[in-house]
Amino acid sequence: MFRIVTSWRALVAVLVVAVAGLTSLAQNLERQQEERALHQAVVDAELVNQLLVAVELPEEGVEVDELSPETIGRIDHGVAHLVSQGTLVGLQLWTPDGRLLYSDVADADPLTDEELAHLGEVLDGRPQVEFEIDDGRAVPTATVLTEPTTRDRGSSGLVTEVLLPEDGVTAEVQAASHRLYAGSAALLVLMAVLAVTARRRILRREHDALHDPLTGLGNRAMLAQEARTLETARRARSTPGDPVTALLLIDLDGFKDVNDTLGHAVGDQLLVQVAGALRGAVRSADVVTRLGGDEFALLLRDLPSVTAAVQVAGSVAAALTRPFAVDRVTLEVGGSIGVAVAPDHGTDLAALLRRADVAMYQAKRDGGGVRLYDPADDPHDEGQLDLLSQLRTAIDTGQLRLHFQPKVALRAGRTVGFEALVRWAHPERGLLAPAAFLPLAARTALMRPLTDWVLREAIGQCAVWRAQGWEVDVAVNVAPATLLEADLASRVTTMLAEGGLPGHALELEITETAVMVDPERAAETLRRLQAIGIGVSIDDFGAGYTSLSYLRSLPVRSLKIDRGFVTHLLDDERDQAVTRSVVQLGHDLGLTVVAEGVETAGVRQRLLELGCDEAQGYLVARPMEAAAVLDWLATSAAERGAQLSSVPRATDTPECPGSPSSGSTETSTTGYSPRSSPSGSVSATSPPPRTTPRDTRLSTSSSSSQTS
Numbered sequence: 020m021f022r023i024v025t026s027w028r029a030l031v032a033v034l035v036v037a038v039a040g041l042t043s044l045a046q047n048l049e050r051q052q053e054e055r056a057l058h059q060a061v062v063d064a065e066l067v068n069q070l071l072v073a074v075e076l077p078e079e080g081v082e083v084d085e086l087s088p089e090t091i092g093r094i095d096h097g098v099a100h101l102v103s104q105g106t107l108v109g110l111q112l113w114t115p116d117g118r119l120l121y122s123d124v125a126d127a128d129p130l131t132d133e134e135l136a137h138l139g140e141v142l143d144g145r146p147q148v149e150f151e152i153d154d155g156r157a158v159p160t161a162t163v164l165t166e167p168t169t170r171d172r173g174s175s176g177l178v179t180e181v182l183l184p185e186d187g188v189t190a191e192v193q194a195a196s197h198r199l200y201a202g203s204a205a206l207l208v209l210m211a212v213l214a215v216t217a218r219r220r221i222l223r224r225e226h227d228a229l230h231d232p233l234t235g236l237g238n239r240a241m242l243a244q245e246a247r248t249l250e251t252a253r254r255a256r257s258t259p260g261d262p263v264t265a266l267l268l269i270d271l272d273g274f275k276d277v278n279d280t281l282g283h284a285v286g287d288q289l290l291v292q293v294a295g296a297l298r299g300a301v302r303s304a305d306v307v308t309r310l311g312g313d314e315f316a317l318l319l320r321d322l323p324s325v326t327a328a329v330q331v332a333g334s335v336a337a338a339l340t341r342p343f344a345v346d347r348v349t350l351e352v353g354g355s356i357g358v359a360v361a362p363d364h365g366t367d368l369a370a371l372l373r374r375a376d377v378a379m380y381q382a383k384r385d386g387g388g389v390r391l392y393d394p395a396d397d398p399h400d401e402g403q404l405d406l407l408s409q410l411r412t413a414i415d416t417g418q419l420r421l422h423f424q425p426k427v428a429l430r431a432g433r434t435v436g437f438e439a440l441v442r443w444a445h446p447e448r449g450l451l452a453p454a455a456f457l458p459l460a461a462r463t464a465l466m467r468p469l470t471d472w473v474l475r476e477a478i479g480q481c482a483v484w485r486a487q488g489w490e491v492d493v494a495v496n497v498a499p500a501t502l503l504e505a506d507l508a509s510r511v512t513t514m515l516a517e518g519g520l521p522g523h524a525l526e527l528e529i530t531e532t533a534v535m536v537d538p539e540r541a542a543e544t545l546r547r548l549q550a551i552g553i554g555v556s557i558d559d560f561g562a563g564y565t566s567l568s569y570l571r572s573l574p575v576r577s578l579k580i581d582r583g584f585v586t587h588l589l590d591d592e593r594d595q596a597v598t599r600s601v602v603q604l605g606h607d608l609g610l611t612v613v614a615e616g617v618e619t620a621g622v623r624q625r626l627l628e629l630g631c632d633e634a635q636g637y638l639v640a641r642p643m644e645a646a647a648v649l650d651w652l653a654t655s656a657a658e659r660g661a662q663l664s665s666v667p668r669a670t671d672t673p674e675c676p677g678s679p680s681s682g683s684t685e686t687s688t689t690g691y692s693p694r695s696s697p698s699g700s701v702s703a704t705s706p707p708p709r710t711t712p713r714d715t716r717l718s719t720s721s722s723s724s725q726t727s
Contacts (some may be wrong), residue, residue: 064163064181234294237308246368265328274313332617422642436492439477448538478518493542499533508547522552
């Protein structure tokens, strides 16, 4: 019965029905026993009639006015005998008009009016039974009014009042009732025990349905339940300035490494400790849940603002950075936290979860920490989808623009090339930086035509500068997916031929991530590019995870030190150590080393001391339109007191990309020498999402300040 009970309220209802059923059953059975007792009393009374009275009456039809002394004596004798045996209390014989013919006691009470009324019913064949205390004898009796008859004699016209001992008649009824109530009580006790057990099972089942078995935190079902409750409350009080609800989606960093290295048992213990840390980082009223694996969700109630939600997320992130001691091993894990806020980012749990997931993914790409949901990061946001549709039109209608940021040789100070940076002249929103639209293109097929447009424009513009005597190169960023396209080399070859630019004047910048997506295919593409003279630069070097064995075997011309190390070069000894190591590594491999994000003279001087070859950043120049490049080149050359054109690079002697040119006209103690290679061509196409905003660009500045 209790298997179908799914809640405590339902169990209470079942118990109420069961008790009511048992009570009704007991009452019905008791009534049946009473009826049996009454019937037995009539049977016993009729037996007494036959034994003591009926045999003494005359034949049928003879009216009896009184009994003879001999008859009374025989009846007295029989009554005394039955009384002595305890089967009879007394006996009286009445005429239909209520006159007493016989009584075993001398002071018998006359019949009451009610009893007189019953005499007629008795003579009509309906015996009467009543349980009472006889006044004369002072004992409880079952008094039966019946007509004495025999088998061979019909109606006598008299009524016998037989007084039977009540206990003899009701003993069986009482015994049966006791057995019935004892059984009912036992059944109720059993039901109570079962009810308690069922209640515990129900509560356990309800708890398990809403909680994670490992950590004891709430699960996805609890999160959904609490979110519905909060949404209902929010709608009921919806007024400006209401508190906000925040959803924090957390993914642990490095948890898979713990599982793979130390085993799942240690991983589980770590999750339990992380759960405790999360509980301690928020209020008791907030909901902390584990969605599965190393993913957690926190539902924060009644926060005063979005800023407060981000601050709480920061506290949670800090709680996850502390060391966790597990099985005598100290483990450090961080967390990537995405924050979505209701009602700004959605009102139902599904919308908040999706947007928090987008923010969490961006936080993970940025290396961890906290990220508030931004529609610009969401390819499925309505505004972003609209912007994507407009981008298709922008490519076809000439709304895109290229800006160029120069790279200079640190020791000689001459301009060696430009990096092409794409902008979008949006008709309504003005000039958009790459971060506003390239992540969208990177997730769609638009990246291929966008990359091809950038390549064609950059190649054509560089060809114009070179035709006017400026021996400069142009660099274009390409994405991981572009690098893996089988027709990349052939497409670039065609573009170079159409633009009239030698292959060695084009450089493709790729990230470490792009190389490691599919190292074998990437290496094959790079070899094809090398064959047509195109140089390849590893962008943001040091921020990714390039294998040194792959780096040694790849046909790479240069390394660009990630701006994160350059920015704090003067303040952080670790950044200096990394930069020094990258410079030494690049030179040992025969590569040119470029520092991006150079913004101060002090950083430039320190890079010179460390032996870095080239620099790019605001200290040199901000990104500029193509029309301003020639004036900048002329002004820059004049300020250096140099010739109007840049120092020519050796273009007649082929060289292996990445190795110093023996035909260089420029030498320096830094190991820098001009790069040259045969004519060729290159292209870029649709990149997928990258790990940082820099990585998601097709042609963006290395520095965040250079994307404007």
